[in-house]
Amino acid sequence: MDKELQPIGSETRAPASQRSRTAELLKHAKALGKEIDVSIDGNSVTVPLGTTILEAARELRIHIPTLCFHEDLCLAGVCRICMVEIEGQRTLQSACSYPITAPIRVSTHTAKVRRARRHVLDLLLASHHGECYICTRNGHCELQALAAEYGVDLFRFGRADRPRYAIDASSHAVVRDMNKCILCRRCVRTCIDLQEVGVLEALHRGQHTKVGTFMDKPLADVVCINCGQCINRCPTGALRANDLTDEVWEAIDDPAKHVVIQTAPSPRAGIGECFGLEPGRPLTFQMNTALRRCGFDRVFDTNFAADLTIIEEGVELLLRLQRAIVERDPAAVLPQFTSCSPGWVKYLEHFFPDYLPHLSTAKSPQQMFGALIKTYYARTNRLDPKNIVTVALMPCSAKKFECNRPEMCASGFKDIDYGLTTRELAKMIREAGIDLPKLEKSDFDNPFGTATGSGVIFGATGGVMEAALRTVLELVTGQKIENFFAHADIVPLRGFEGARYAEVPITKVGPVPALVRHLFPDWNWLRGATLKVGVCHGTANAKRVMEDIRDGGRFSHCHFIEFMACPGGCLGGGGQPTPTSPAIRAARAKAIYSEDHAYSVRKSHENPAILRVYEQFLAAGPCGHESHELLHTAYTRRGKYIA
Amino acid sequence: MTTSAAVQTTTNRLTFAAIEAGQGLNAALKQPPADALRQVAFSGLRGRGGAGFSTSLKWELAAKSAGERKYVVCNADEGEPGTFKDRVILADFADLVFEGMTIGAWVIGAAHGIVYLRAEYTYLRPHLEAVLQRRRDAGLLGSAVAGQNGFAFDIAIRMGSGAYVCGEETALIESLEGQRGEPRNRPPFPIDTGFLGNPTIVNNVETFAWVTCILAKGADWFKGLGTEKSTGHKLFSVSGDCARPGVYELPMGITVAELLEEVGGEAAKAVQIGGAAGQCVPAARFDRTIAYEDIPTGGSVIVLGPQRDLLRMSRNFLEFFLEESCGQCTPCREGIPKLLEGVELLQNGRCSMTYLEELCGLGETMQQASKCGLGQSAPNALLSIVEHFQDEILGRVVAKRPPARRERTA
Ligand SMILES: Cc1cc2nc3c(=O)[nH]c(=O)nc-3n(C[C@H](O)[C@H](O)[C@H](O)COP(=O)(O)O)c2cc1C
Numbered sequence A: 001m002d003k004e005l006q007p008i009g010s011e012t013r014a015p016a017s018q019r020s021r022t023a024e025l026l027k028h029a030k031a032l033g034k035e036i037d038v039s040i041d042g043n044s045v046t047v048p049l050g051t052t053i054l055e056a057a058r059e060l061r062i063h064i065p066t067l068c069f070h071e072d073l074c075l076a077g078v079c080r081i082c083m084v085e086i087e088g089q090r091t092l093q094s095a096c097s098y099p100i101t102a103p104i105r106v107s108t109h110t111a112k113v114r115r116a117r118r119h120v121l122d123l124l125l126a127s128h129h130g131e132c133y134i135c136t137r138n139g140h141c142e143l144q145a146l147a148a149e150y151g152v153d154l155f156r157f158g159r160a161d162r163p164r165y166a167i168d169a170s171s172h173a174v175v176r177d178m179n180k181c182i183l184c185r186r187c188v189r190t191c192i193d194l195q196e197v198g199v200l201e202a203l204h205r206g207q208h209t210k211v212g213t214f215m216d217k218p219l220a221d222v223v224c225i226n227c228g229q230c231i232n233r234c235p236t237g238a239l240r241a242n243d244l245t246d247e248v249w250e251a252i253d254d255p256a257k258h259v260v261i262q263t264a265p266s267p268r269a270g271i272g273e274c275f276g277l278e279p280g281r282p283l284t285f286q287m288n289t290a291l292r293r294c295g296f297d298r299v300f301d302t303n304f305a306a307d308l309t310i311i312e313e314g315v316e317l318l319l320r321l322q323r324a325i326v327e328r329d330p331a332a333v334l335p336q337f338t339s340c341s342p343g344w345v346k347y348l349e350h351f352f353p354d355y356l357p358h359l360s361t362a363k364s365p366q367q368m369f370g371a372l373i374k375t376y377y378a379r380t381n382r383l384d385p386k387n388i389v390t391v392a393l394m395p396c397s398a399k400k401f402e403c404n405r406p407e408m409c410a411s412g413f414k415d416i417d418y419g420l421t422t423r424e425l426a427k428m429i430r431e432a433g434i435d436l437p438k439l440e441k442s443d444f445d446n447p448f449g450t451a452t453g454s455g456v457i458f459g460a461t462g463g464v465m466e467a468a469l470r471t472v473l474e475l476v477t478g479q480k481i482e483n484f485f486a487h488a489d490i491v492p493l494r495g496f497e498g499a500r501y502a503e504v505p506i507t508k509v510g511p512v513p514a515l516v517r518h519l520f521p522d523w524n525w526l527r528g529a530t531l532k533v534g535v536c537h538g539t540a541n542a543k544r545v546m547e548d549i550r551d552g553g554r555f556s557h558c559h560f561i562e563f564m565a566c567p568g569g570c571l572g573g574g575g576q577p578t579p580t581s582p583a584i585r586a587a588r589a590k591a592i593y594s595e596d597h598a599y600s601v602r603k604s605h606e607n608p609a610i611l612r613v614y615e616q617f618l619a620a621g622p623c624g625h626e627s628h629e630l631l632h633t634a635y636t637r638r639g640k641y642i643a
Numbered sequence B: 001m002t003t004s005a006a007v008q009t010t011t012n013r014l015t016f017a018a019i020e021a022g023q024g025l026n027a028a029l030k031q032p033p034a035d036a037l038r039q040v041a042f043s044g045l046r047g048r049g050g051a052g053f054s055t056s057l058k059w060e061l062a063a064k065s066a067g068e069r070k071y072v073v074c075n076a077d078e079g080e081p082g083t084f085k086d087r088v089i090l091a092d093f094a095d096l097v098f099e100g101m102t103i104g105a106w107v108i109g110a111a112h113g114i115v116y117l118r119a120e121y122t123y124l125r126p127h128l129e130a131v132l133q134r135r136r137d138a139g140l141l142g143s144a145v146a147g148q149n150g151f152a153f154d155i156a157i158r159m160g161s162g163a164y165v166c167g168e169e170t171a172l173i174e175s176l177e178g179q180r181g182e183p184r185n186r187p188p189f190p191i192d193t194g195f196l197g198n199p200t201i202v203n204n205v206e207t208f209a210w211v212t213c214i215l216a217k218g219a220d221w222f223k224g225l226g227t228e229k230s231t232g233h234k235l236f237s238v239s240g241d242c243a244r245p246g247v248y249e250l251p252m253g254i255t256v257a258e259l260l261e262e263v264g265g266e267a268a269k270a271v272q273i274g275g276a277a278g279q280c281v282p283a284a285r286f287d288r289t290i291a292y293e294d295i296p297t298g299g300s301v302i303v304l305g306p307q308r309d310l311l312r313m314s315r316n317f318l319e320f321f322l323e324e325s326c327g328q329c330t331p332c333r334e335g336i337p338k339l340l341e342g343v344e345l346l347q348n349g350r351c352s353m354t355y356l357e358e359l360c361g362l363g364e365t366m367q368q369a370s371k372c373g374l375g376q377s378a379p380n381a382l383l384s385i386v387e388h389f390q391d392e393i394l395g396r397v398v399a400k401r402p403p404a405r406r407e408r409t410a
């Protein structure tokens, strides 16, 4: 396992203005054992030079309130709620941004500090326009929580009596209500520094400052990739996903409609957080019961479609390889990129449109499933696709955009009608009066009930590649994947490093399995080859990998690369519960990998339901003409220049 | 009395006029950088941009800071309302400024100098470029400054875009880097993490000019002027209700009364010292001295005659800050509009004592909690008026009822 490509951590990602050279030097000093004593509220602790006051306080379990600070983001020091008093200094200092380089005495709640914090809150509340009880973040808003913490009981400096800005609901994915924005700029740092997409930035100055887009254009008209990471880091209700729960309820209430829902792996690992459980407690089967109680006619497992994606995408890869190696066709495009993350797809369309031929033409599992439901499932159940409403429960905001792509209409109707986020489903479940964690379990519906562990791990970064390798290696070598990797766990692809790279030598090849015999006469051409694969998550890392490919670096020699737009993969998606942090994402990943182990079948090509679909419906086999019509798609060269 | 070139500005006799180009630099280059620094340190020179930080200490820290590339930046963003002395210096004594920058480069080991020139001073640019070219031709800038092998230094001019906050040194650096001109968190300071992450000294135009004089005339001379903690002379930009407004070189430690006598402003009822960010000194306190130990200033002196309405003045200043706040931190962005609303209430006689006290508390919070000097000093003018001119302001307070904007939630 090669870990040379620097993982991109928050430190290296900080813009120049927030990067401390002292801290760099001090890191070195830390290695030399340079530490410093700091006293906070009379408690002493020894910390490495350059540690911030906030970090030192957390070590001492002293609570300092924060608002613009976020573990995933570079520092800003702008909200000023975390101010503390340092003995001998005239001004208060923001604890989140103050590096300790001398022995200082800090007080976290002197009269001066308390008054200043109250003033900051009073000022924020004075210009914040919104009523808590008609806000999506009611009950889990950081501003609301702070107001409660500081016992705010009056609008000391008045209040905004009318909205200043129109709500931008142009995007299928993200709704922006800048009246609720407190200008902490977490979204700006998310978009510019964490994701390196750069759609959001502060506009204007002083009291006219507002977060906006290029020329303040509607979000739908700029290079937003809909990843929703900004939503996950917004402390208030200023950013939210485009909520379609009302439309979904309406469909459920309509007796003429047959409403089916598919659920992706990540929401199961996250939804418990919406019901007060600690992160990493999957509620897969309780959720099935809840969905039926909500009134969905069928509950399907997206993992089934994930398995289908693996077959289609894996075979597509083998076809590209055959073309390159056997036919020596210089037009064979490698490496192949995964296409299941709609945020990533749009990122590539905007920022590297020349590389679109690298993108697998396979639709994402969500869309494949929608296409099958309105064709195969409709036919076998004698339903008119016109009356089927397909809902997809996704950890994702970009899926809301994806299902509205005009080309995603394999049956003549939208493959997927509505994308719901984990948060939105939690809301529906609560509205239906259901206490999710206490619910009895129930299974998914047939005929797509069976899924494999490979589908589950799609939720974590590296999971698609792991699933693909499990299948491709077994198809080609005829050996069990367990012979290569113990327990079929391809550990080198797991974890949270920004970009990962792995090589798998193919020493022996086996007979060509029946499923793909019509496409490959034999595997001899692969004997002795080394399969090179890459994985990356977060578009900032994707950008690094793309630049590496452009410059002929290591990733340009890969055969297959998994890209996920969101940090952590789908489990960190823009539709997942808030808050998010590296620890929360790690807990969700753990839940996902343990689910994988619980499956009896853990490889996509062994999923009997998949084989049945190819037998009964997609008769020309993987990448055959039926599957091309239903399960594959094309992309749009968008470019990054805005009209 | 002499008058400055492009824009007619009255000045008194300036030390700068007696210093020849090359004098200071040659003296500096004759000694190792550490010795030149010692001279600056001995002179006791403190920054002339307003904050009054020890110039030699700043340079010493930058000299010690590890870094391949270092930068010398001249802050020529002169944006404080009521200051225009840097404009006079740039117009008439640019050589001294560039020479001070070169001495700074010698001391800290920098090869690159940048003048951040206020957008409104664009008309000065051709003149400054010509002076730079002349210095290059004379070998005083370039690959071997004054024939000193191994000492390469040149200066480029970059234009500001009209934001007052870009005079704040870290916002200035952000602006130089092509970002929004917003102040950074400090620490780290520019001497450690400055332009493009490199050690950088940022000094005021006048500071650099004095460095040249100190090297030319000797640190003893400078130290002998002014007070113990505020050595030397300083240029003041005097405007307002006085007979002879203009740029004055006066010793540090001068009393307000003495200064007023010099400029013909004895009738003043108050003087605003330090510009919009400064404080309003009432006549009763004209015995106070202008020095870092009493009233610090970047040089702006606005004389306020008996007929002036101080509330209107503070409103004018707050409107200025409202316009110029960068908008990143809460106390400044949200606080300034509240203070301004308060002044409007005061003007209409509709501000209660309770609310006025509330606003003064808010002003103190802004002084303590804002991220940069702009927000920290924005309330100064109002607070000093409330402190010293209670009668004038309270005369208009009519109501005891709570302010209309106060609202109970419960
Ligand atoms: C809002 C604001 C505006 C400032 N504007 C200027 C300016 O126009 N010119 C200047 O020399 N310093 C200005 N300063 C001070 C600079 O931040 C810095 O302290 C100064 O350039 C240091 O130089 P000195 O040590 O030579 O005075 C400003 C500070 C603040 C907070």
Ligand code: SF4
Residues within 6 Å of the ligand: B165, B182, B183, B324, B325, B326, B327, B328, B329, B330, B332, B333, B370, B371, B372, B373, B374, B375, B376
């Ligand atoms: S105090 Fe004002 S100008 Fe300074 S950083 Fe804060 S908002 Fe910007």
